[in-house]
Amino acid sequence: MRKRFALDVVEAAYDLDATDADWIEAVTTTVAETVPGAVLPMGHTLRRAHDGAPVVHSAYRKGSGRSHEWVDGINALVGTEFHRAIMPLGTKCVLMTESLAALPAKFQPMVEAGPLADIWAAGAKDCVSLQSMDAAGRGIAIAVHTTETVLASTARRRFEQVASHIAAASRLRQSLSKRAANGQSGVLAEPTAEAVLEVDGRIADAQGAAKDASARELLRFAVKQVDRARSKSVRHHDEEALSMWQALVGGRWSLIDRYDTDGRRHYLAIRNLPAAVLTRALSAGEARIVALAVAGESDKAIGYHLGLKPSSVATGLSEAMRRLGVKSRIELIRVGQALGAQVDETADETADAAAPSSAAK
Secondary structure (H helix, E strand, C coil), X not given: CCCCCHHHHHHHHCCCCCCHXXXXXXXXXXXXXXXXXXXXXXXXXXXXXXXXXXXXXXXXXXXXXXXXXHHHXXXXXXXXXXXXXXXXXXXXXXXXXXXXXXXXXXHHHHHHHCHHHHHHHCCCCEEEEEEEECCCCXXXXXXXXXXXXXXXXXXXXXXXXXXXHHHHHHHHHHHHHHCCCCCCCCCCCCCCEEEEEECCCCEEEECHHHHCHHHHHHHHHHHHHHHHHCCCCCCCCHHHHHHHCCCCECCCEEEEEEECCXXXXXXXXXXXXXXXXXXXXXXXXXXHHHHHHHCCCCHHHHHHHXXXXXXXXXXXXXXXXXXXXXXXXXXXXXXXXXXXXXXXXXXXXXXCCCCCCHHHC
């Protein structure tokens, strides 16, 4: 496999022209090309049913013509309880052997019959697993069998940020798939942009929440950062490039590039709302911050998921605690779990912040 970089994965994730089958294959394969010693890549998108059982949407496993059936078979073999234990809420990158070793003893027979057996059969020594599961029960999982047995902390952080982008892209694809008019499986509707921006950040058009002056400034800054991250001088420096291109802008938009008929490139700011806890006691932005806290994300990770400053995340959590009458993060998470979470695609509020994340500066 040829050498790839983190932004290669991010760009593959935001390809809205690919069918679902081609998309999961491209994303999984590109992730594998960033993993040293990669042997066998596999990946899938999923949601959890009301009983907690995983429902696979799209799947890819190298060398398998029936990837979806293979993933369903593994999930049926290990069972719902095991799946919830091995893929909890939140975004993380782990070595599979580490994750499996931490499971209760009652799961060990399933481990030997399922995931570990698959790793050894592939001639690998371990498996790098990127996963993201939100509080509404939607997730992505990319697993790359590898001959390596060590995963540096810097690599874990990089893969977790990449997983945030893949999860955001998957969520956007699901939204566009619901709106597809032709009924063709795996084909997306054309996205409706709330703003169109030139590559230098100039706004060509703005609608809805994007018309707000602070939102326009936020989008201008984000587009310039993303375009710089994709430049030849930056894109091969994973940490710097990922800090410039975060998973959302203002907790609301994904940036997708498009070409005009005359060949000019521009960016579309497309609404891509993350999960929010179900309560009217909180603002929409606060509800999304709490949903990410419920999923076990750190303040820093919440900021990356939403494209917010750390201070904005801290303020949102503090205000949510005050409004819900709780005094600790643990209490807040318990209340958030009780409330439940979902994605409200009809929400039409302004962006969650009027300033970019400090990590992007």
